Amino acid sequence: MDPLYKQYPVHLEDSLRRSKELLTPVSEGRVGMYVCGPTVYSNVHLGNARTFTSFDFIFRYLSHLGYKVRYVRNITDAGHLENDADEGEDKIAKRARLEELEPMEIVQRYTVDFHNVMHQLNALPPSIEPTATGHIVEQIEMIQAIIKSGWAYESNGSVYFDVDAYNHDGGSYGELSGRKMDELQAGSRALDGQDEKRNLADFALWKKASASHIMRWPSPWSIGFPGWHLECSAMSTKYLGEDFDIHGGGMDLKFPHHECEIAQNIATNGKKGARYWMHANMLTLNGKRMSKSTGNTILPKELFNGNNPILVKGFNPSVVRFFMMQAHYSSVLDFSNDALLAAEKGHHKLMSAWSKLQVLSSSKESTWNLQAWLEKCYRSLSDNFNSPILISHLFEAIKVINQSENQIALTASDLELFKQKMDAFVFDILGLQLEEQGTAQNEALDKAMDLVITLRAKARENKDWNTADIIRDQLAAAGIKLKDGAHGTSYEI
RNA sequence: GGUUCCGUGGCCGAGUGGCUAGGCACUGGUCUGCAAAACCAGCUACAGCGGUUCGAGUCCGCUCGGAACCUCCA
Numbered sequence: 001m002d003p004l005y006k007q008y009p010v011h012l013e014d015s016l017r018r019s020k021e022l023l024t025p026v027s028e029g030r031v032g033m034y035v036c037g038p039t040v041y042s043n044v045h046l047g048n049a050r051t052f053t054s055f056d057f058i059f060r061y062l063s064h065l066g067y068k069v070r071y072v073r074n075i076t077d078a079g080h081l082e083n084d085a086d087e088g089e090d091k092i093a094k095r096a097r098l099e100e101l102e103p104m105e106i107v108q109r110y111t112v113d114f115h116n117v118m119h120q121l122n123a124l125p126p127s128i129e130p131t132a133t134g135h136i137v138e139q140i141e142m143i144q145a146i147i148k149s150g151w152a153y154e155s156n157g158s159v160y161f162d163v164d165a166y167n168h169d170g171g172s173y174g175e176l177s178g179r180k181m182d183e184l185q186a187g188s189r190a191l192d193g194q195d196e197k198r199n200l201a202d203f204a205l206w207k208k209a210s211a212s213h214i215m216r217w218p219s220p221w222s223i224g225f226p227g228w229h230l231e232c233s234a235m236s237t238k239y240l241g242e243d244f245d246i247h248g249g250g251m252d253l254k255f256p257h258h259e260c261e262i263a264q265n266i267a268t269n270g271k272k273g274a275r276y277w278m279h280a281n282m283l284t285l286n287g288k289r290m291s292k293s294t295g296n297t298i299l300p301k302e303l304f305n306g307n308n309p310i311l312v313k314g315f316n317p318s319v320v321r322f323f324m325m326q327a328h329y330s331s332v333l334d335f336s337n338d339a340l341l342a343a344e345k346g347h348h349k350l351m352s353a354w355s356k357l358q359v360l361s362s363s364k365e366s367t368w369n370l371q372a373w374l375e376k377c378y379r380s381l382s383d384n385f386n387s388p389i390l391i392s393h394l395f396e397a398i399k400v401i402n403q404s405e406n407q408i409a410l411t412a413s414d415l416e417l418f419k420q421k422m423d424a425f426v427f428d429i430l431g432l433q434l435e436e437q438g439t440a441q442n443e444a445l446d447k448a449m450d451l452v453i454t455l456r457a458k459a460r461e462n463k464d465w466n467t468a469d470i471i472r473d474q475l476a477a478a479g480i481k482l483k484d485g486a487h488g489t490s491y492e493i
Numbered sequence: 494g495g496u497u498c499c500g501u502g503g504c505c506g507a508g509u510g511g512c513u514a515g516g517c518a519c520u521g522g523u524c525u526g527c528a529a530a531a532c533c534a535g536c537u538a539c540a541g542c543g544g545u546u547c548g549a550g551u552c553c554g555c556u557c558g559g560a561a562c563c564u565c566c567a
Contacts, residue, residue, distance in 0.1 A: 035567095045567090047567060179497095255496085279567095284560075292565090336504090336505080341517075346516045391516080402531090483530045484529075
């Protein structure tokens with residue numbers, strides 16, 4: 001039996017070629033994927049979380065297909081400057097100064113926060129999660145290799161990548177983002193404090209630390225710290241090789257970050273690094289990109305607990321994930337309370353149908369073409385990871401499940417396969433989770449509710465509508481909703 | 494100003510030239526003591542103008558509107 005990836009070969013949108021490409025891994029059956037992780041200088045916001053959720057979904061699908069995936073996602077804990085001018089301060093160091101903490105305390109605090117959030121969103125941990133500070137040696141080695149290539153120069157203890165020289169020698173800095181060098185330089189003329197650079201487009205590989213800079217390491221050029229773009233080149237090469245499969249990240253990193261990565265990789269070993277470059281799109285709030293600096297953000301924590309003025313209530317992390325999965329990873333998605341409310345209902349409908357499926361009984365014949373449905377589901381996923389299309393097919397299945405009692409029948413083996421694949425699509429690939437039944441973790445409450453529901457059922461039997469409605473209304477006022485179904489009453493908080 | 498991209502029915506959101514995306518809302522129905530919930534059914538749009546084509550939401554051009562990047566952000 002062929003692995004699933006042979007049955008359903010993946011085509012993915014490659015930002016570099018600007019086309020949909022058939023995924024053909026460097027090594028048959030294995031996929032190396034590198035995703036640019038967060039800079040841990042503050043709480044991750046929901047926009048950050050979307051990118052990592054998108055790649056988690058991609059990781060999950062590739063794994064499901066039978067690929068052995070090595071998924072590397074870094075933590076940037078040094079070198080990310082506030083801006084590119086000479087006096088630019090390292091984000092981590094700045095935060096440490098402001099909060100009067102060790103930089104590593106900042107790093108630790110926000111790394112933990114990041115992990116917590118991603119765990120709540122049910123994102124699987126990557127295979128390797130390397131840090132910039134843990135790879136200073138590798139970065140220094142890479143700088144030496146780039147200097148040797150002739151495309152970097154030292155200036156006052158700092159080292160810069162020489163973009164002009166690189167492009168003059170046939171390099172293609174700008175090809176990923178479609179930028180032309182003369183335009184770039186015209187556009188950035190306004191910046192000052194760039195004395196050390198030969199050209200405005202040049203970017204730092206190593207920065208000499210100023211006296212006040214806390215994070216510093218010795219190097220052949222100065223006591224300093226690595227440039228932000230370098231860590232991803234160094235770590236992707238170290239763990240995935242010079243020629244690996246997928247490089248991912250947020251759309252905002254396309255330029256300059258990924259452009260610089262490609263140039264560094266070429267300068268080091270003549271290869272671009274990844275064969276396919278993928279970009280997850282932005283999550284906007286009020287039609288604008290989420291941004292910490294402008295305050296146009298919402299934290300996942302606030303979304304989960306409802307503690308934000310734009311929200312009427314908190315939302316289950318799985319609902320949030322479902323909301324994200326209903327849009328394609330490469331499209332801008334606009335966040336709103338209404339959109340979340342709609343997603344919550346859809347999510348609930350999906351999970352209810354899943355529960356129904358578990359207790360469905362089989363028939364002698366199938367009157368629904370399960371295979372054709374499976375085919376559609378896989379085709380949508382293998383077509384550039386189209387989660388919204390998959391979800392539309394899931395809703396078709398939901399209709400089937402709901403109609404199963406009188407119109408649609410499935411054989412025992414079909415039913416078994418159906419259940420198995422629903423689990424795969426809903427939980428393993430989309431990464432959704434069942435809603436907790438009310439706060440059913442609380443056994444005492446569950447028992448108390450059973451009692452109340454029984455009493456109300458008695459009242460209803462006796463046609464004591466008054467009592468029954470008082471119970472229902474009072475509970476509703478307390479935030480507990482009763483649902484009368486054909487097989488009794490359940491509750492929801 | 495440059496680069497990249499988007500503009501789809503009340504809202505969100507897929508659509509790689511020809512066949513109903515889907516969800517939410519809404520309307521009608523089933524169920525129910527009533528309501529809610531649940532389920533079923535209905536609802537048919539592609540910013541504007543022009544062009545290519547037998548045929549365009551889908552390709553080309555222009556206009557209008559919006560976004561991201563070009564300085565830190567996934």
